[in-house]
Amino acid sequence: MGGMFGTAYLALLVSLLVHVTLRGLWIAAIGLRYVSGDIDYDALRYQAIYRDWLRRSVGSFDDYIERLERYCSVMFSVAFLIIFCFLSITTYFLFAIALQGGYGWLVGRETMTTGVFTGAGFVSVLCLVLGVLYLIDFFTLGWFKRNRYTARAYYPVYRLMGWVTLAALYRPLYHNLVDDRFGRRLARLLPVFVLTILLVVSARIVTHGFFPYYQQDGAAWIDHRNYDDEGADIRSQRHRTTLSSRYVKDNYVEAFVAYRPRLHDPTIQRKYPDLEFARYTGLRFGEPMQLTQLYNLSDDYSYDSLLVAVSSMFRLYVDDSLRTDVPARFHYNSTREQPGLLYMIPAHTMDPGEHFLHIEAQHVVDDTLQWYTQPRVYFYK
Structure with missing residues (x-):
């Protein structure tokens, strides 16, 4: 969605820049009209062939001012119509995701098939057909x-998709635009304009032909996003195992593994079905109006059992050696603003030079538990 919002922002910016330029020209034209009056073609003393052509093509200066005013008003409306178009696309995708999630909740994840015309596949095809029909009509x-x-036959689709895309916000603007000949011409250019904006946003100048793009297993790559002290965007670190620094400090290496509920909770519940939650998830109400309980404060609740369950999903390797002697501890990484596990790896006996670590993580895939190897992360002593 980030690219979608970036495209919408660029479309609005371009439209408003065009509007500001036209509006400035309109103000200049009004000022000139007040000072010098209308165009006097006879005073130009052009030959008749030029004078007659200019009268037909340019017309009076008042007509020119009126055209500018019309262009400015329509362009300003089109700018916000484009924004509403992107808003509609966003709400449409949210509706499709919610519909698929609702289907999965009704039938259960275990029986949620993914064929093209069955189960979740049928829901996806339905959303696609409705969206394409509505887009064609628009x-x-x-x-x-x-x-x-x-x-x-289209009327139910029109009403449903109007609700899904929040069309009530822009339908008056849209219909008032397309009921006019000039507005219809401009509206027909909307797909071209949106496609042009998408192409501009997507344009890249590619250089460094022999520099790899995809890091694969990380064996040939030192990525700055793997280190908390190198100013990487925290959004790019959400799924990564990161070190506090590229260099060993005080003879310890701090490795942080993120806890991602949507990915890791099914694994924990599969391995430890009787394990209680430490926090009560979902919508809760805390202070100052604490209407619901937020945390499991039972006296017999064992944090040690919880730590064993969470850490059992991960295996830590240093220089390809499994390190079972390094305990994991719960930790909130303030740099990444994310909870997870922290491994304090002793480096006292390590030789000077380059070393690396990687994590194996266990996930539920197709109703079975499988281990996956994350890319290497290098560090130096």
Whole structure:
């Protein structure tokens, strides 16, 4: 969605820049009209062939000012119509995700099939068909609504998708634009304009032909996002095992493994079905109006058992050697703003030079537990 919002922002920026330019030209034209009046073609003393052509193509200066005013008003409206288009696309995808999630909740994840025309596949196809029909009608300025053979059948789709895409916010703007000949011409250019913006946002100048793009297992790559002290965007670190620094400090290496509930909770519940939650998840109400309990404060609740369960999903390797002697501890990484496990790896006996570590993580895939190896992370003593 980030790319979508970036595209919407660029589209709005371009539209407003065009509007500001036209509005400035309109103000300049009004000021000039006040000072010098209308265009006097006879005073130019052009030959008749040029004078007559200019009268037909340019017209009066008042007509020019009126055209500028029209362009400014329509362009300003189109700018916000484009924003609403991107908002509609966002709400449409949220609706599709919610529909698939609701289907999974109703039938259960264990029986949620993924065929093209069955289960979740059917839900995806349904959302795709509804979205394509609505998009065609929007960009053809209401072809399904004008055609007598499709109008009645399309009506439920029109009402449903109007609710899904929050069309009530922009329908008056849209219909007031397309009921005019000039507005219809401009509306037909919307797909071209949006496609152009997408192409501009997607454009890249690629250099460094022999420099790898994909790091694979990390064996040939030192990535700055693997270290907390190198200023990486924390959003790019969410799924990574990171070190506090590239260099050993005080003879210890701090390795942080993130706890990601959507990925790790199914594994924990599969391995330890009787383990109680430490926090009560979902929508809760804390201070100042603490209406629900937030944490499991039972006296017999064992944090040691919880730590064993969570840490059992991970294996720590240093220089390809499994390190079972390094205990994991719960830790909140303030740099990444993320909870997880912290491994304090002693480096007293390590030789000077380059070393690396990697984590094996256990996930539930196709109803079975499988181990996956994360990319290497290098450090230096």
